[in-house]
Amino acid sequence: MPLRPLLSAACLAALIAVSVRFQLLTLPFVNRAPIERAMTILPDRGAWSPDYPRFLEAVRERTARGDSIALMVPARSWEGGYAYAYYRASYFLAGRTVLPVMLPNDRRLPENLNRSHYVAFWPGKPPAGTNVVFAGFRGALVRR
Amino acid sequence: MGFVIAAIVTTIVIGLPVTLAIDRHQRGAGLVGLSYLYGAGSVWALLLLMSLVRMPWTVLSTTIVLVVFAALVWAFVLFRTPELPRQSARNWSSLALVVDLATAFSLAAYAMYATVARVWSWDFWAIWGLKARVFVENRGIDWSFLQSPFNDFAHPDYPLLVPMNYAYTALVSGGWDDRWMGLGWIGFTVALVLIVRSMASREVPELPAALIGFATAGAAFTRYVGLADAALVACAAAAIVMIRRYLLFEDEAAFRHGAILLGLAASTKNEGVALIATIVIAVLVHEYAGAPRSASVSPPVASRLPAVLARLWPAIAIALPWIVIRTAAHLQTDIARGSFISRAIERAGAMVPIVATLLRQMPDPWIWLFMLVGVVLMTREARAAERFTFAAVVIQLFWYVATYFGTPLDVAFHIETSWPRVARHVEIPFLFVVMIALAQAALRRETLAHAEARPDLH
Numbered sequence: 001m002p003l004r005p006l007l008s009a010a011c012l013a014a015l016i017a018v019s020v021r022f023q024l025l026t027l028p029f030v031n032r033a034p035i036e037r038a039m040t041i042l043p044d045r046g047a048w049s050p051d052y053p054r055f056l057e058a059v060r061e062r063t064a065r066g067d068s069i070a071l072m073v074p075a076r077s078w079e080g081g082y083a084y085a086y087y088r089a090s091y092f093l094a095g096r097t098v099l100p101v102m103l104p105n106d107r108r109l110p111e112n113l114n115r116s117h118y119v120a121f122w123p124g125k126p127p128a129g130t131n132v133v134f135a136g137f138r139g140a141l142v143r144r
Numbered sequence: 145m146g147f148v149i150a151a152i153v154t155t156i157v158i159g160l161p162v163t164l165a166i167d168r169h170q171r172g173a174g175l176v177g178l179s180y181l182y183g184a185g186s187v188w189a190l191l192l193l194m195s196l197v198r199m200p201w202t203v204l205s206t207t208i209v210l211v212v213f214a215a216l217v218w219a220f221v222l223f224r225t226p227e228l229p230r231q232s233a234r235n236w237s238s239l240a241l242v243v244d245l246a247t248a249f250s251l252a253a254y255a256m257y258a259t260v261a262r263v264w265s266w267d268f269w270a271i272w273g274l275k276a277r278v279f280v281e282n283r284g285i286d287w288s289f290l291q292s293p294f295n296d297f298a299h300p301d302y303p304l305l306v307p308m309n310y311a312y313t314a315l316v317s318g319g320w321d322d323r324w325m326g327l328g329w330i331g332f333t334v335a336l337v338l339i340v341r342s343m344a345s346r347e348v349p350e351l352p353a354a355l356i357g358f359a360t361a362g363a364a365f366t367r368y369v370g371l372a373d374a375a376l377v378a379c380a381a382a383a384i385v386m387i388r389r390y391l392l393f394e395d396e397a398a399f400r401h402g403a404i405l406l407g408l409a410a411s412t413k414n415e416g417v418a419l420i421a422t423i424v425i426a427v428l429v430h431e432y433a434g435a436p437r438s439a440s441v442s443p444p445v446a447s448r449l450p451a452v453l454a455r456l457w458p459a460i461a462i463a464l465p466w467i468v469i470r471t472a473a474h475l476q477t478d479i480a481r482g483s484f485i486s487r488a489i490e491r492a493g494a495m496v497p498i499v500a501t502l503l504r505q506m507p508d509p510w511i512w513l514f515m516l517v518g519v520v521l522m523t524r525e526a527r528a529a530e531r532f533t534f535a536a537v538v539i540q541l542f543w544y545v546a547t548y549f550g551t552p553l554d555v556a557f558h559i560e561t562s563w564p565r566v567a568r569h570v571e572i573p574f575l576f577v578v579m580i581a582l583a584q585a586a587l588r589r590e591t592l593a594h595a596e597a598r599p600d601l602h
Binding site: 002004005006007009011012014015016018019020021024025026027028032035036040042043053065074085086087088090091098099100113138 | 148251252253254257260261262263266269270273274277278280281284286287294295296297320352358359360361362365469508510511514515517518521523575578579581582583585586587589
């Protein structure tokens with residue numbers, strides 16, 4: 001048999017073989033519960049899981065569309081945790097306005113506390129004497 | 145899950161008359177695949193229009209608008225062609241059917257992966273899904289959200305086809321629930337596989353065409369669930385394959401598909417906008433490189449070139465509204481901030497480490513390796529015939545690499561977080577032409593495409 005057709009067939013077979021995602025093809029036959037658990041907590045790893053997203057859901061239930069909520073989390077820097085907390089809050093609290101108290105250059109924005117209808121503290125307790133709307137999942141929502 | 149399936153089905157139903165309006169002969173797998181892409185495009189366009197005229201997005205208003213749109217397009221289709229042409233019976237081989245079933249199984253397995261949990265990708269809940277959720281809450285595009293300096297992280301300049309389709313799914317579902325949104329996301333991959341399978345069967349027998357479909361299903365799958373790359377890969381790859389078909393076989397319907405799909409690609413991500421320029425240059429390469437060498441005037445432009453380029457107008461027409469809107473709303477692209485050119489010049493000296501990083505982070509290295517081996521095995525005529533696709537792949541990759549040189553971000557970080565995704569954007573059309581050529585060589589067939597490349601026939 002001429003060489004080109006043989007080599008072409010071999011290369012074609014190789015392309016088909018390397019295109020297959022073998023690991024994924026076993027999914028219908030394995031117990032997917034562990035994968036589901038792992039992927040469910042993947043966005044909120046470490047100290048944030050499982051309470052932070054639950055706290056945000058609770059904040060959502062207790063606020064209305066259009067409310068503004070300042071976010072207080074004990075991250076020392078934007079890349080050190082504040083970015084994640086802010087982006088996550090923006091997702092769960094879509095329809096509300098989430099106001100950061102820190103910028104990507106780590107500059108603090110205390111004025112956003114005064115602009116907001118609510119302040120969400122996570123984790124931790126709000127200052128005494130504040131109007132606590134909700135406390136749970138290691139956080140608290142305060143109405144200004 | 146039922147509501148998400150309903151959204152997918154209605155997307156296909158909306159896209160069906162659009163597909164037939166573009167190409168009344170389209171049937172089978174290609175019809176379903178194209179209908180999903182055109183349906184997604186129609187959903188995007190109509191929700192955008194509703195936002196611009198301040199019509200709130202509700203289940204009722206959206207349904208009415210989509211039904212009226214579909215009815216108008218059906219009326220157009222049936223007015224032009226009261227009786228749609230029937231497709232002639234095809235010869236199926238049982239082996240090809242087995243391979244097609246294997247493809248369906250693999251797509252089902254991928255769908256299981258994509259829906260194993262609530263969509264978990266960072267870029268879904270920080271960009272694509274976030275915008276969709278905000279818009280659903282706002283019952284339309286929330287311009288104040290997009291324009292807020294605090295929301296730069298959500299890339300407000302990105303085109304909105306994918307978020308709008310997530311929003312549509314939420315409207316059909318009666319509220320936001322991201323548990324099963326991975327199904328709609330993988331719909332783009334399924335659509336692409338159907339289109340590629342259909343296009344392959346026009347050039348090779350059913351068994352190799354089925355094998356090309358099977359390989360495409362694997363190569364097109366991306367683990368970045370929820371991101372817009374799946375939609376871009378689908379629209380971009382389908383556009384390139386269609387325009388290639390026109391250039392080789394003068395299939396007019398394929399060109400119409402290609403031009404519109406190119407516009408939809410530009411409506412999924414900014415890389416799709418760059419693809420329009422890529423396609424223009426690749427068409428120029430195809431036409432100039434294919435010009436008769438014996439011509440005495442210099443250099444002769446193929447007589448059809450201006451007409452071909454002008455007929456790409458649907459791509460511009462579809463992409464332009466969002467480009468105008470985001471400019472008017474001052475939604476800046478982060479890559480364009482500061483001086484892109486001075487950053488690129490500064491980094492020119494670091495070309496070796498940057499290229500080394502790109503090679504280290506290359507996705508699917510074995511697929512790329514065997515594709516390159518396949519190119520070497522192709523005859524000179526076959527390589528010449530496929531110059532459009534090769535040029536499109538090289539040029540698009542060039543834009544991506546150039547972006548890394550001028551990025552305002554840390555280069556290594558930017559490459560690590562994007563290159564494994566974006567390099568896949570052009571993998572499928574490259575895979576398609578190489579596998580077609582290899583199949584033809586293995587079967588010792590010559591096609592019109594490769595005969596077209598022979599200078600003795602000019």
